[in-house]
Amino acid sequence: MPSLSRQRIEEDRARDRARVEAQRREADRSVLEHPGPLLSVVVPTFNERDNVRPLVGELSETLADVEWEVIFVDDDSPDGTADAVRDLARERHRVRCIHRIGRRGLASACVEGMLGSSAPYLVVMDGDLQHDPKIIPQMLAVLERHDAELVIGSRYISGASVDDSTGLRRAISRFATWVGHAVVPENLKDPLSGFFALRRDLFDDVVRDLSCIGFKILLDMVTTAHHAVEFREIPFGFRTRRAGESKLDGLVAWEYAMLLADKLVGRYVPVRFLSFALIGAAGVGVHLALLTLAYRVAQLEFVTSQAIAVTLTMVFNYAVNNMLTYRDRRRRGLKWLTGLLSFIAVCAVGAVANVGVAAYLFNHHANWLLAAVAGVVVGAVWNYTVTSVYTWGRRSAA
Ligand code: GDD
Numbered sequence: 001m002p003s004l005s006r007q008r009i010e011e012d013r014a015r016d017r018a019r020v021e022a023q024r025r026e027a028d029r030s031v032l033e034h035p036g037p038l039l040s041v042v043v044p045t046f047n048e049r050d051n052v053r054p055l056v057g058e059l060s061e062t063l064a065d066v067e068w069e070v071i072f073v074d075d076d077s078p079d080g081t082a083d084a085v086r087d088l089a090r091e092r093h094r095v096r097c098i099h100r101i102g103r104r105g106l107a108s109a110c111v112e113g114m115l116g117s118s119a120p121y122l123v124v125m126d127g128d129l130q131h132d133p134k135i136i137p138q139m140l141a142v143l144e145r146h147d148a149e150l151v152i153g154s155r156y157i158s159g160a161s162v163d164d165s166t167g168l169r170r171a172i173s174r175f176a177t178w179v180g181h182a183v184v185p186e187n188l189k190d191p192l193s194g195f196f197a198l199r200r201d202l203f204d205d206v207v208r209d210l211s212c213i214g215f216k217i218l219l220d221m222v223t224t225a226h227h228a229v230e231f232r233e234i235p236f237g238f239r240t241r242r243a244g245e246s247k248l249d250g251l252v253a254w255e256y257a258m259l260l261a262d263k264l265v266g267r268y269v270p271v272r273f274l275s276f277a278l279i280g281a282a283g284v285g286v287h288l289a290l291l292t293l294a295y296r297v298a299q300l301e302f303v304t305s306q307a308i309a310v311t312l313t314m315v316f317n318y319a320v321n322n323m324l325t326y327r328d329r330r331r332r333g334l335k336w337l338t339g340l341l342s343f344i345a346v347c348a349v350g351a352v353a354n355v356g357v358a359a360y361l362f363n364h365h366a367n368w369l370l371a372a373v374a375g376v377v378v379g380a381v382w383n384y385t386v387t388s389v390y391t392w393g394r395r396s397a398a
């Protein structure tokens, strides 16, 4: 019957169409299901807007044969770097942006970028074009061959060059490197480099124990690892910065000292407490100087002089701790003032505890010096612990 065969033909056609449709869907899915990147390049940025595009351009050229992505980690730069990154990310799927608000810090930015990646290989480099991406394929090859788990772009081995620095900057960098050898192996020639590649297992091994203080994330990782890290150095030409300016300032030296202290004794004492105690000790000198000025020079009443000295010393302690101990959570503007008030309130209670403990011990026949020292220690621990939450705690600062 003609109608029956027509019906069969229709059915066959429908089946074919469904098969083709299914095949097409399958093909579409395989196109959509790209494998994730093999390599994530993590770039910390602060005010690098004009360097974003040129850097991504250089990366695309160099990494043409690799499945890669770049993750910019921007600390809410006032120049709109994060917007520039997102604009570019809309054009190119390899570009990603992590935008951090209320926090600062190169080392912690690098760590967050690496945490945001799933790739088996990671590169960390600066966003100001001083690091030449041309050596990245070489770095990756070393990692893939399992020749090392960490590859450092080095400024201080043969074949490298430094196009940037003045004699003074170079001398400082050499000195800092020399000091760094107190905690990293001597044969690692550039432990302060900001340009390196690593296998993800190494990162996973160290990430929970990193200090994350300041600029020196490479040194932090090498000293934190629970085994002797197998590393390689590859020379590169450290270039001159094109746009924007360096964020390294005098306080970076202090942060570096804190990082080294943390690596040496951080297991026993929190390094922020060390910094707090050191500043407190300097405060004793400031107090005596102010007291001398008020009482001996200005000839004020003793009690008035002492009150002025105590108050101003608290302001000194607060200001310096805000600048050094809590540099990454620094309070500014109006928050500086409210922070000062909470600091003074906490320290007033600390002073009462100090005197209370000392008086108790003294009345129970402890040596007077021992009683005084115990009072100071209790007061300092109280001040440190409570201000770390109320004055510089994550929620109150920012
Ligand atoms: N997210 C974030 N947060 N990025 C930052 C911050 C910050 O607080 N501070 C600086 N950066 C970014 C900069 O935008 C730049 O991309 C990179 O970190 C390096 O900062 P520079 O200010 O250019 O530092 P430098 O050139 O003086 O020193 C660099 O090179 C040295 C040699 O390799 C740093 O990488 C040093 O650690 C390194 O020793």
Ligand code: MN
Pocket (backbone or CB within 6 Å): 126, 128, 130, 241, 246
């Ligand atoms: Mn730089």
